[in-house]
Amino acid sequence: MRIFKRLCPAAVFLILFVLINFLLNDALIPYQYPRVKIHTIETQTFDDLVVGTSHSFSAINPEILSSSTGRSCYNASVGSQFPRDTLYLLMDACRSHRPGRIILEYDPAYLVDADRAFVNERYFVQCMAPSFVKLKYFTDCALDSDFRVALMPWIGHRGELNGIRRNLQIKKSDAWKKYGIEPFDDGRQRMTQQGQMRIASSEFNPAPPDLNQFSPDEIQDNLDDLNRVLRFCNREGIPVVIVTTPIPAETRDAHTDYYEAAHKLMEDIAASHDITFLDYAWKGDSRLDDATENYSDLEGHMHEEAADRFSAVLAADLNTL
Amino acid sequence: MLSFVSLGFILFFLLCFAGYYLLPGKMQWIWLLAFSWLYYLLAAGPGLIIFLIYSTAVTWCGGLFAERGFKAAVPVTLLLDFGMLAALKYTNFLVLNLNTIFGTHLSIRTLFLPLGISFYTFQTAGYLLDVTWKRCKAERNFFRYALFVSFFPQIMQGPIGRYDRLSSSLYTAHSFDVNRFQRGLIRILWGFFKKMLIADYAAQYVNTIFDPASAFYAYGIFGVLMYSAELYADFSGGIDIVLGAAEILGITLDENFRQPFFATSITDFWHRWHITLGTWMKDYLFIPLTLSTWMGRFGKWCRKHLGKTTGRAMPVCVANIIVFLVVGIWHGPAWHFIVYGLYNGLIIAVSGLLAKPYRTWKKALHINDKSNAFHLFQIIRTFILVNISWYFDCSETLGQAFRMMRASLHAPFFSVTFVNPEAPGQCLLHFATILSGCAVVFLISILRERNIDVRGRILSLPVSSRVVLLLMFVFILGMLGCYNDFGGFIYANF
């Protein structure tokens, strides 16, 4: 009885903590792409699975790839997907729906940028179905990170109080229950059923890209994670093709050394794993128009029409492998 | 890795705590040693633990030899112990200065600094001297001694412990005590409060202003005030977590802070700030230095040539300046740290020399030095002097410190949104959080200065109120607390 009396306040605290946390998560965390994408790769098998960052999210149209290659395709790329996230997404997919081939998009900024945003990873973890992979992912990310983000994931969105109403509406809707893509359509960009982000050609952000000094010595963690991804695919017997999506010519001209160094780095990594590397950024491609009008910003996020043309070129190159 | 604010550390500590109270009393210290070494392996990496073991072994042996009367034990051990610290921390500084002065071209190498080396080196040296001066007996059991050296809550940023005091609680059996657990927990949460609501936000201002290439270097006065908030909240917050964690395990560590900004003089400040460093310097450097033979001869010379009053104070002044020179060097291998130390040392030395004249002047001016007004004057004066010293502590070079001090005299008015002009609302919120946090700390400090047991008062509230308070507190840390994915503490790099 004494022990029960002692533990009671602690138990009450824990229950209330979990409850309030649950409510805050519901209210503050918006409906985001990873929820749909992770559910898709956990429940469907694809011959080709595209993984990577926001660049491939907009640049690669799985429908066009499919119709050219004859292989089913899904675009599981999303912004803030670092190599470690890619690893766990693939591990999650392979639990029961192993993909036939991986098209891994390499954005040098993600290797150079050591500052992984744990809040985003935390969301990826949250979206996964309970499994040993989810536990491993959580352990890999959470132990080194602030305990508040690990235990209270809503703090990544604590400033977004005016989004609460919309969040709660979506979470009561059919789209939420069926992992629908309708809430992502905001008139300027929308996500397709195959996972591509289609950006309207009217969209353009002229801000110059924020490219850090390319110094691979300082981002060993990200490089190690990338190698873990490639070794995992090798062990599972899944072929990999590494792709760097095209960039505007003016960005390439302004940062030639950066993309030169990035190309060299990935060339070496791909060679060491005996993997094909298709780099459409480094020297451009004569089949593609790299004028700025094809992009929604100088970083390289493609408009939908340009993305379709690029996807056709990529599919043709994949067919020759 | 395993920063105090990480989930990993919390789980690590919970595991330690659970096993600790499930084990029989005799095994508890062994469990702590295992966790302390494990903590060091995880936090610092397997390569660096050899340095910790090295210092442990060298000073343990040194203590045993010193107790047996081997005269060489102390100098040899101190050389080996401090020598390692000097080699790792100060070699590059020495090389750079030799190159500058003598035009040599010696190369510098990237040297790693083992976690906590500045703290455990001093702690082990203190043990050796205590044994030599018969203040405590040498510890015969290597592993018991190893726990004293590596006890994980204090390894990263102190407090610098004394063997005679620590051994009374470190090795004894402890049974779980709810009250002690709650007190420790409150202390840990208080540390998180200071770190997350004050230190991390203030750091953004300090880093922006004191960046060597900063366009805002004229905001020095605001910068040092923010640094006062940041350094105190970060360091004392970290120490609160350390002491709270130790308290939960039934172990009493020495206090390191005692409302330092209520100090009435620089001397008093160093009795309230980083207390264990100050007492270490006093007991192991200042006093032996002052009482040494050659200092005695110097004192005689001073009395002969400078008169009795100045003569008796001079050895103490010189010793004091030397001690603060060492304090400056302890902070880091750079000239601005040395000047930081000397600045403090000189102020104390001069005020010591002028103690008698001060008394005469105060009498002549009819100043009542027991009045509240004078007390307030002393506090404000000390606060200003301390903030000036931060120019030297915070800048990366001496040149930068002086440049900023000059520019501070012509500081323009500015809005606090300069640190992130694209998000002014956020800046204002963060700044308001700093001010509110400081206000809370100030109130608690006043209560603590009057020896009011704040934690006791909280624990006397009904259980339901305490549960609600705890929930509110945790969610305030989430809602308002600064977060980033690094969570490092300033003094964890020493």
Add this chain to the structure above:
Amino acid sequence: MEQLLEILEDIQPDADYETCTTLIDDGFLSSFELLSLVSELEETYEIRITPVDLIPSNFNSAQAIYDLIQRLQK
């Protein structure tokens, strides 16, 4: 004893040396003043004070200081 009290008054006149027994414990004598005192005592009484002697119980009262001087003079 008279001479000792004179020295003490000169270094720190604010303490009551007739009755106080917590000169060190209650901070009436700061480290600076204590060591200035030690320097003066060594000169005046031709004694040698070492760190081992520098414990609160030897300096907490004028009487304790006097007793220490007597011990060291032997």
